[in-house]
Amino acid sequence: MIKITILNDTRNSRKDIYNNDDGFSAYIEVNNNKFLFDVGPNDNFIKNAKKMNIDLGAINTIVLSHGHFDHGDGLEYFNKKVKLIAHPNCTYRRWWKDDHSHYSGLKLSKEEIENRFDTYFTKQPYQFFENVFFLGEIKRKMPVVLNKWALENGDNDEILDDSGIAINTPNGIIVIAGCSHSGICNIVEYAKEVTGNNQVLAVLGGFHLRELGEETNKVIEYMRKNIKEVILAHCTVDEVCDKFIEELSGDIKISVTEVGKEYIYNNM
Ligand SMILES: [Fe+2]
Numbered sequence: 408m409i410k411i412t413i414l415n416d417t418r419n420s421r422k423d424i425y426n427n428d429d430g431f432s433a434y435i436e437v438n439n440n441k442f443l444f445d446v447g448p449n450d451n452f453i454k455n456a457k458k459m460n461i462d463l464g465a466i467n468t469i470v471l472s473h474g475h476f477d478h479g480d481g482l483e484y485f486n487k488k489v490k491l492i493a494h495p496n497c498t499y500r501r502w503w504k505d506d507h508s509h510y511s512g513l514k515l516s517k518e519e520i521e522n523r524f525d526t527y528f529t530k531q532p533y534q535f536f537e538n539v540f541f542l543g544e545i546k547r548k549m550p551v552v553l554n555k556w557a558l559e560n561g562d563n564d565e566i567l568d569d570s571g572i573a574i575n576t577p578n579g580i581i582v583i584a585g586c587s588h589s590g591i592c593n594i595v596e597y598a599k600e601v602t603g604n605n606q607v608l609a610v611l612g613g614f615h616l617r618e619l620g621e622e623t624n625k626v627i628e629y630m631r632k633n634i635k636e637v638i639l640a641h642c643t644v645d646e647v648c649d650k651f652i653e654e655l656s657g658d659i660k661i662s663v664t665e666v667g668k669e670y671i672y673n674n675m
């Protein structure tokens with residue numbers, strides 16, 4: 408059985424129960440293996456897990472989608488020394504380009520992260536549980552334009568650390584992404600290559616689509632042709648979500664997630 412529970416998301420209609428801030432964190436069980444995919448910007452994921460009766464003490468692995476604060480600063484609040492899987496560039500110091508005072512990287516330094524966790528930094532795909540793959544550096548077959556972020560030396564930040572995971576099931580792969588700065592279609596295509604499975608059961612994540620237009624339309628058409636279920640999260644703005652629902656309803660299963668949502672796939 409696969410169970411995915413959203414611990415932090417940009418959307419939260421249950422503010423009376425759950426805490427949330429912009430960012431993403433999910434708790435995932437694949438049979439007996441339990442892990443976190445992203446930890447959000449603070450300790451919301453821990454507070455919400457408690458309210459959901461999820462025992463985070465039982466996990467032994469955290470996967471980081473990429474090194475942006477809204478996906479990784481929660482690391483500071485996680486006190487168990489577990490395995491941390493990510494792309495090596497995730498500890499880069501980085502900023503929003505138009506405002507060098509606005510830091511967008513992780514608060515903890517590489518050294519602090521290495522002291523707190525058993526780090527496994529890799530650019531290569533890595534199977535960390537049976538049928539569960541960290542994708543490593545995504546092959547960007549379809550071009551992505553990234554010109555909003557800069558590294559410490561002023562160079563453009565291509566966010567090469569932006570990755571995701573794929574869970575291989577007999578009914579197709581489930582792909583989970585954080586922000587999809589690498590392009591969600593590139594991530595899904597690479598997940599197919601890594602797992603050797605061309606069927607895609609579901610895609611869940613932030614697609615980093617901030618406006619309507621050509622890019623959003625391309626992703627919608629890709630999803631229509633290739634995916635059975637799409638669950639929109641985090642950095643996919645409302646008008647884009649509305650467009651996805653308008654265009655894809657009836658063709659595929661489509662929804663927008665929020666804190667507290669749970670997705671169960673019984674086909675493992
Ligand atoms: Fe994000």
Ligand SMILES: [Fe+2]
Pocket residue numbers: 473475586588
């Ligand atoms: Fe990001």
